[in-house]
Amino acid sequence: MSRPVVLGVGMIPFGKHVQRSVVDMGAEVARMALRDAGLGSRDVDMGFFANVLAARLFGDSTVGQNVLWEVGIHRIPVVNVENACASGSTAFVLACNAVLAGQAEAVMVVGSEKTVVPQLGLINSGESELDTQFGLVAPAGFALRAKRHMIDFGTKPEQLAAVSVKNRRHGSLNPFAQFREPISLEEVLESPMIVDPLTRLQCCPNADGAAAVLVVSPAVARRAGLVSGHPRWIEVRAALLATGSYENPQDLSRWETDYRAAALAYERAAVGPEDLDLIECHDAFTIAEVAHYEALRICAPGEGGRLAEAGETALGGRIPVNTSGGLLSRGHPPGATGVAQLVEIVTQLRGEAGSRQVEDARIGLAHCMGGDKAADSKSCTVAVLSR
């Protein structure tokens, strides 16, 4: 099978970009991805643009066409993607599918989002949903999982907090992260309680940001002068999207949809957890990263807290997770997050990650998750990339 290749990436530092618009940031990263790939605007024959909040916050719609027009990409099919926190990674899945199906040769994927605006409030899963009317805000859904994880597996607050400490240390090495200062276990545990048992420093902050990747067919990659095996020939071994089962009752400490998506990705990519050199996962809250360790089978169910505490997922550990600093360090502009994870994986596989480089990284996995419905996830993506 001829696998799609990620030929170009672009990203701006996440943070507070008060003066910038979604279009402005999106156009900048799209241009960076084109330049990085050595392709021109006219080479791109399909585009996917991810954003969650522009319609609600600014009254904007079909923003992707505006973004791509800014960088000379027009006439081609452009699709706007909204899939909660996994919007950017869903756009990537669609791009890979288009290339695999022979429907496109060079697909631009852009995620751009502003969340640092006064009218945002807390993200929920839809104003009209009954759960939202009952007070379900995103952090609460994760706190309820954390509570059960502690009861079912004996996970301790210090083990959850270890995830924040690790990711902020990784973030200190990443110029694209919003937070560049390491924090201590005590600081994490003593920061204000937000949703018991999660303290403020265990919750990802808001951010503005944008990221882009350019997905091409092997033929385009070869025309760009690459050959398979070149350090910049980054293949997509699998990229898939799963949706919740919404069955009742859900086991909050074993996230079935998460396990199911991971298992399918390993099968399609023909790799196992033991083959991975690094992982970027959806650490919106510390408990989420712990749960994803287990779903991705880098440890046994229930062992996630102990894995973090033992440093096995830190840079230099057995399987580094969120070498970028994750959502906990970058902040979380939901349309851009999933694309930013892919930028990190590609950067690591190219060997261009500088002081946070994972030695001889060959296979990386990006995982993202979004939306809450019936104690389940509405969108879960897993992508496996290799060089």
Add this chain to the structure above:
Amino acid sequence: MTDSVVAPVPAPIAEGIFTLPPYDEAAPHLLGGRCLGGHGPFFPRPRYCPVCLDETEEADLGSEAKIYSFTVVRTRAPLGLPEPYSVGYVDMAGSGLRVFCLLDPNRIEELEVGRPARLVVEPLGTNGAGEPRLRPYFTPATAVPAEGDVEDDQR
């Protein structure tokens, strides 16, 4: 609560999810749905059965439950809810349905996983337009019931 002033009863936050006051018996009941072909129950009542797409009818889910997980939300509260407030999942006695719900904001200190709880319906918070609304929430049972009083869900 004073009984000297008869305040108008606010509208329910959603139709068909709990029995409406006045309550002659001990507690209001949570309402869900079940399909005519026997699938379910579900909460809330679905338009169509998600298993066989048959029509659904109302199903009484009772008022007794057990707390499966809970948290206390200490951020700025949405929808006029108290600060802090508590939400969680409870397992309904009988059906075993795991339902997301508000928990008694006045008894946060007494919340405990595994503790029996029963449904209350009271004015609590508002709708999106800031108008008061009746909301269902679960309050911890005052006394831990004797063995067998609450059906245990062992699934």
